[in-house]
Amino acid sequence: MTATARTSTARSTGWFPVARAAEVGTTPVPVGAGGRAYVVVRLRPGAEVSAFPARCPHRLVPLAAAAVVEGRLRCPYRGWRFDTEGRCVDVPSLGPHGSAPPRADLPVPWAVEERHGWIWLAPERTDVAAPPPPAAEPVPESAPAPAPPPGPVFGNLDPSLEHAWHPVALARELRPGGWLQVRLLGRTWSLSRGPDGLVADPPAWGVRERYGVVWLAPAPPRDVPLELPEDGDRRFVRGWLTPARSAGPAGPLADGFLDVAHSPFVHAATSGAADGVEVPAYDVAPEPGGFTGVQQQRSDHPTDPGARRGQRPRRRATYVLRAPFQLRLRLDLLDTGAARTILFLLQPEDADSTRVYTCLLLSAGPGEPLPGPEVVAGEVALAQRVLAEDLELQSRMASTGLPLVLRDELHVRSDRLGVALRRALADFAAARR
Ligand code: FES
Ligand SMILES: [Fe+2]
Structure with missing residues (x-):
């Protein structure tokens, strides 16, 4: 059994067929098992299949975009590398003598097995030692989207963004006498440049031009303007x-x-x-x-x-x-x-x-x-x-x-x-x- 054994106290959830064995090579394949998102991949051509959670623990980048390099799975963003057990063995930004923090290790599924022409995952410990021969052609789950972070995120529609100046166009995109439509915070504004200056419709708290950019503040701004000393130098x-x-x-x-x-x-x-x-x-x-x-x-x-x-x-x-x-x-x-x-x-x-x-x-x-x-x-x-x-x-x-x-x-x-x-x-x- 090509199991990647892990100790777990969770109840058994069994074996899940996730992909045809012939379709898994050295490019990660996103799969689903028991409602959880994983990727399966061979870390060398023809090697046993390894399974990893779908996101890198660093900045949560989907590992479906990862690459296999020298027998490790390498995240595409900053190159953190993981071995077949999910251990983070390299954080390049820490240098050759740095060691990855313990939380960098990936919680891999309890077991991965290639049998009956399929790749099977057991996310948690199961009493059944190996996947039984399927009575019919297995139907794998579709791969779920990688889980979002558990806590709040700062997205593009955060209400606080009403209270800031935002760039909405290059100044040269809005010619004298001209107009254009822009999207900001999920809404559409029409901007025009008339004889009395810049106008927004619907009205905004303010519209102005600075550093060659048109800015719009929907509500009284609380941001601190960025200075650009090189402007005018x-x-x-x-x-x-x-x-x-x-x-x-x-x-x-x-x-x-x-x-x-x-x-x-x-x-x-x-x-x-x-x-x-x-x-x-x-x-x-x-x-x-x-x-x-x-x-x-x-x-x-x-x-x-x-x-x-x-x-x-x-x-x-x-x-x-x-x-x-x-x-x-x-x-x-x-x-x-x-x-x-x-x-x-x-x-x-x-x-x-x-x-x-x-x-x-x-x-x-x-x-x-x-x-x-x-x-x-x-x-x-x-x-x-x-x-x-x-x-x-x-x-x-x-x-x-x-x-x-x-x-x-x-x-x-x-x-x-x-x-x-x-x-x-x-x-x-x-x-x-
Ligand atoms: S997100 Fe994977 S290395 Fe940074
Ligand atoms: Fe960059």
């Missing part, structure tokens, strides 16, 4: 990405923007590191309306000097958040003085839709000419590809919002910015009362 040139749309809530997108540990896995084809994935300890300072976190990093950005030769220039990364969803990342190359700032603004349109505004502000450093239009266009094109990689991952996350109860996920050293985001959003949600 003549050493910087700017380039907007084409606004994008994510089929999910804004919170996990903001979480990804604040996270460097995913780059080697999600952005390997564009801007991610090939190695050196450890994230050193760093500080996060709370501020009114959000926080700032500073990290010392090595750059793998392909257009940074030396990066193509594998020199990984030193840089300082300064992350700033103003709740709910205004973010700024400034990357200072310490050896040349060049700087790249990324402004990242999220428009919570509907529960499952977020519009994404991204602006690059680029400086070549002291005494250097401004980056020319070709350089800016190249950087914007690269950033657009990086964003597409993030959105592709988001589309597989099956998230309804960012969990506000820290224990519903698992946080390690590299997640301090993510933890600060969850606290800032929890504070923002609580401030409405």
Whole structure:
């Protein structure tokens, strides 16, 4: 019996046929057993089948999107790896000497067996040692959606979001005399730019323009505006990405923007590191309306000097958040003085839709000419590809919002910015009362 034995005091629930054995290879297959969601997979070609719960314990990413690497199941987001027993054997951001926290281990089903041409799961201990021959062709359960986190999440329709300025369009999308319709918090507004300025219909508490963006506040805002020191600084040139749309809530997108540990896995084809994935300890300072976190990093950005030769220039990364969803990342190359700032603004349109505004502000450093239009266009094109990689991952996350109860996920050293985001959003949600 190819059982993965686990001790359990729960009552027996029996054996469940979950998939034809011939259909399970080294790509995880989502299945259901006893109403629970799992994935089944062979960790090497032709090996015994292993079964895992459907979500990674770190940030609850569905493991149906995981990959088999060197006999382990690797989460697609930050590369945590699990052996056939569900033990977390690698957290890359902790470095080669870091060890995974105990809660990182996956609670695998009591037994997995391949018999009668089928894969069978026993989620809990059962008195029947092996699945009996089926009297007829088995009918597997359809795979349920991975279970949501038990506690509250901060979704795109949280009532507190009424009390914030939200980006709703690029200024250039609303020409003088023109109008457009936008979605925000599950509602439609018509915006027009007339002789007396911007107008919203139905009326909003306010509409304004700032940093090349049209903003709308449905009700008296309580957010703290994000400052953008590079705006108006003549050493910087700017380039907007084409606004994008994510089929999910804004919170996990903001979480990804604040996270460097995913780059080697999600952005390997564009801007991610090939190695050196450890994230050193760093500080996060709370501020009114959000926080700032500073990290010392090595750059793998392909257009940074030396990066193509594998020199990984030193840089300082300064992350700033103003709740709910205004973010700024400034990357200072310490050896040349060049700087790249990324402004990242999220428009919570509907529960499952977020519009994404991204602006690059680029400086070549002291005494250097401004980056020319070709350089800016190249950087914007690269950033657009990086964003597409993030959105592709988001589309597989099956998230309804960012969990506000820290224990519903698992946080390690590299997640301090993510933890600060969850606290800032929890504070923002609580401030409405
Ligand atoms: S490693 Fe799986 S969600 Fe982060
Ligand atoms: Fe990313």
